[in-house]
Amino acid sequence: MIDCTSTFESSSSSPITKARIRLTEPSTSLSNTTLMADTTSAPLSLADGEMAYDNELRYPQAVWRFRCPVCDTINDLKPRLRSQKTQSPISLRQLKRIVYECRLKEKAKKVKGTVDEKERERLYEPVERLVDVLFGSWICLNQSFGNGKETTLQDSGVAMEDVRDAYSILLNLPVNVIRAMMTATDRLLKRPCVPLSRPSDIKFFLMILENPLLTQHNFPAETKYHHSLLKRVFGMLSCLDNTCHQALVNWFAKSNTTQLSTLVNLVQAFVSHRITRARRSKLEMPAAYESDWKIASAARVMALLFRANHKSKNLALCEFYNTMVDYIHLMGDYGSWQSRSG
Missing domain, CATH: 1.20.1310 (5 helical Cullin repeat like)
Known part of the structure; x- marks a missing residue:
């Protein structure tokens, strides 16, 4: 049995409610999972949800997000995309263009003298900013690298070869770009900001799993x-x-x-x-x-x-x-x- 405190937030103007959740072991019946409020307020109407470790959670229907007390992921029950940086979907061609522009600047600097690592990182800051938005935003990553087809049960709609080529390019750039990519990915996985309920919602997982660094x-x-x-x-x-x-x-x-x-x-x-x-x-x-x-x-x-x-x-x-x-x-x-x- 695991006892822990989880934070719930309501879409109303009321303050954050603290609730104690009793989680059963993964091998036990989901029906045994309960929520116990620490407050003495009137009974709340409850809804059911599921967390990463396959335990069901009961929460007030007014709640619009909760933090999983085991894996610490924030689960949004209603899309919350305004908090994510706005950025149009990225294609491999766009990424190559921005990288090419940075490389031209690097070559120009080298003509005038040596370029140390700090200066090189500064030259590639446009790519760093791009990957921070791309990998840190569900709405951006999930719609990027499209293959021109709609997402169906048979086709993801993702040009996977473009994704692999993109990683190949990024991993040969200065460390600040790679660091930004990994940090943004971590941020996205901690809070996707949308309920993942349709095949078209989960394309970004395919792209993250292609990251070669995850095997190192x-x-x-x-x-x-x-x-x-x-x-x-x-x-x-x-x-x-x-x-x-x-x-x-x-x-x-x-x-x-x-x-x-x-x-x-x-x-x-x-x-x-x-x-x-x-x-x-x-x-x-x-x-x-x-x-x-x-x-x-x-x-x-x-x-x-x-x-x-x-x-x-x-x-x-x-x-x-x-x-x-x-x-x-x-x-x-x-x-x-x-x-x-x-």
């Missing part, structure tokens, strides 16, 4: 930061509705062998990291990992990739086996869990 784990701080981003992606993807999940399966199925393998390995690395942490935990197995919503969320995303592969037949089944499972007594833990759950 050169030192502990980098691993921690990248896994922090991934846990939010997997958490939100895992609790989308069936229509969005079906769309994701169809979109993933269009990936070639290399692209699908990269996604599978990304999830595998995340799960391996979480299992390794669980094995080092002071808690005994299976308690160390059975209540880890991050593993459960990643497993659901892996299930989507597995279904996609069933359609495309790109990867061998062994690609979906995580060798870290060999280091835990899975069947014994399952029996223990089954006996406790009756």
Whole structure:
């Protein structure tokens, strides 16, 4: 059982209401999840919602946003796009043009003398500002890099090759551009500002998952930061509705062998990291990992990739086996869990 305090905000002029939420373990029935107000006000009309770790939340109907007390993501129940910076959708061609202009300035500076790293970062500030808006705004990123088609269950409407080319360009720019991209992505994942209820709402996830940096784990701080981003992606993807999940399966199925393998390995690395942490935990197995919503969320995303592969037949089944499972007594833990759950 997890007891914590979450902040709710109403669309009315009333002050912020503090409420205590009792969250059940992920493996228990969702119907046991309750909300208890700390105030002594009259009973409120309640609505149901879902959070990243698959626990249902009951909240007053007047509430228009809440902060998930486990993953700390702000969930907007009504679109709140005015808080995001206004920017038209970006195409690969536009990005190349701005980068080209910055490179011309850099070449001109080099003709006059050497350009140190600080000066180089300053020259690429236009790109830095662009990626800060692009990756930090749902309305901008979700509509960028379009392929000219409408978003359907069969087609995402995203030109994925353009997205990959864009990352290739950005990762060869000064560190301030890369830092701005990652910081903006983190900001977006902490608060998308819209309810993610339709396939057309979730295109930005495809673009974020293509970020090559998410597969890099050169030192502990980098691993921690990248896994922090991934846990939010997997958490939100895992609790989308069936229509969005079906769309994701169809979109993933269009990936070639290399692209699908990269996604599978990304999830595998995340799960391996979480299992390794669980094995080092002071808690005994299976308690160390059975209540880890991050593993459960990643497993659901892996299930989507597995279904996609069933359609495309790109990867061998062994690609979906995580060798870290060999280091835990899975069947014994399952029996223990089954006996406790009756």
